[in-house]
Amino acid sequence: ELKVEQNPLFLSMQEGKNYTIYCNYSTTSDRLYWYRQDPGKSLESLFVLLSNGAVKQEGRLMASLDTKARLSTLHITAAVHDLSATYFCAVDRDSGGGADGLTFGKGTHLIIQP
Amino acid sequence: DAGITQSPRHKVTETGTPVTLRCHQTENHRYMYWYRQDPGHGLRLIHYSYGVKDTDKGEVSDGYSVSRSKTEDFLLTLESATSSQTSVYFCAISDSLTKNIQYFGAGTRLSVL
Numbered sequence: 651e652l653k654v655e656q657n658p659l660f661l662s663m664q665e666g667k668n669y670t671i672y673c674n675y676s677t678t679s680d681r682l683y684w685y686r687q688d689p690g691k692s693l694e695s696l697f698v699l700l701s702n703g704a705v706k707q708e709g710r711l712m713a714s715l716d717t718k719a720r721l722s723t724l725h726i727t728a729a730v731h732d733l734s735a736t737y738f739c740a741v742d743r744d745s746g747g748g749a750d751g752l753t754f755g756k757g758t759h760l761i762i763q764p
Numbered sequence: 765d766a767g768i769t770q771s772p773r774h775k776v777t778e779t780g781t782p783v784t785l786r787c788h789q790t791e792n793h794r795y796m797y798w799y800r801q802d803p804g805h806g807l808r809l810i811h812y813s814y815g816v817k818d819t820d821k822g823e824v825s826d827g828y829s830v831s832r833s834k835t836e837d838f839l840l841t842l843e844s845a846t847s848s849q850t851s852v853y854f855c856a857i858s859d860s861l862t863k864n865i866q867y868f869g870a871g872t873r874l875s876v877l
Contacts, residue, residue, distance in 0.1 A: 654806075681864065692854065693807075693868040700863065738806060742864060743823075749814040749861060751797050751822055754806040 652677050654741055656755035664763055666728055671758045673722040673739035682715050682722045683740045683752065693738065697724075729762045736760070767791045768869035770855050776875045783842040785872050787855030789835075795858040796838040797866065798822075798830065800851040807854065813838055845876040 653676045663669050673682065684696040697706040699715035699722060706713050710733065712725045722739055736757045743750040767790035777783050787796065795814055799807040799822075809822030811830040819830050827849060829841045842849055852873050856866040 683865070692870050693856075695865050695867065698863050698865055740807075743809065749795050749812065749858075749864075750820070751799075751809040751812045752807075752864075752866060753809070753823075754799075756804060756806040 652741070652743060652753050654739060654753050654755040656737075656739055656758050658758060659756060660759045662761045662763065663726075663729055665730055668728065669726050671724040671726075671737055671739075671760075673724070673755055675720050675722075675739075675741045675753075675755075677720070677741050677745045677753075678717075679741045679745040680717050681742055684713050684722070684724055685738045685740065685754075687736045687738065687757070689736075696737075726760075731762050731764060734760055734762045768855060768857055768867060770853075770869040770872050772872060773870065774873045776877065777845050778877055779846055780844050783845050783874065783876075785840045785853055785855075785874070787838045787840070787869060789838075789857050791857060791859065791867075792835060793857040793859040793867075794835075795861075796832065797856040797858075798828075798838070798840045799854045799856065800824065800849075801854060801871075802851050810840065810853075842874075845874075847876050850874060850876045 655674045682699045685693040697713040702717040704715045738757045740752040740754040769788045797812045798810040808824045813819045813832040855869040
């Protein structure tokens with residue numbers, strides 16, 4: 651059974667601090683996705699990591715992928731309140747990259763306080 | 765929401781009644797998906813489609829059926845709704861397996877009483 655585990659599931663942090671969200675998965679897939687969800691809203695694609703060692707950055711968020719360790723990280727630098735949201739990682743259900751959809755982690759609920 | 769419309773946005777129904785949720789896209793994307801989101805579970809795949817009339821089951825397909833008669837429409841039917849199907853339902857679309865970025869609709873909040 652394919653498993654995607656995120657930790658922590660809940661994180662409260664102060665503005666200006668740095669922190670990392672971890673995503674472990676059990677598939678051999680080379681691809682990993684990060685999404686953001688604001689309360690009561692839809693999911694927004696943040697990053698697609700397509701190979702081992704891939705690193706993507708957007709503003710204060712940086713995602714990386716280590717396929718050998720089956721681990722992805724989402725690093726937050728100098729957090730600001732606007733980054734408060736729930737963050738999900740996901741992998742392909744078909745590790746060969748088919749159309750079978752995604753398996754999601756349970757999400758990390760991030761609250762950034764002034 | 766990337767040209768994806770889900771309807772209805774909210775629905776309250778009674779146990780045992782049939783319910784159909786609609787996902788309509790204007791992007792002409794080949795692949796379409798239905799997920800449900802429940803607290804503590806993240807999103808779970810119900811059914812997906814890889815073309816007109818081509819559909820398959822996801823990980824939580826029991827009690828659900830789907831149909832896709834046109835590229836732009838993907839319907840999710842609860843044959844006889846149960847309280848365990850109270851959830852938020854998201855439709856997603858994708859145009860390429862190279863990156864397989866999925867774009868999500870706004871969601872349908874369904875309550876089964």
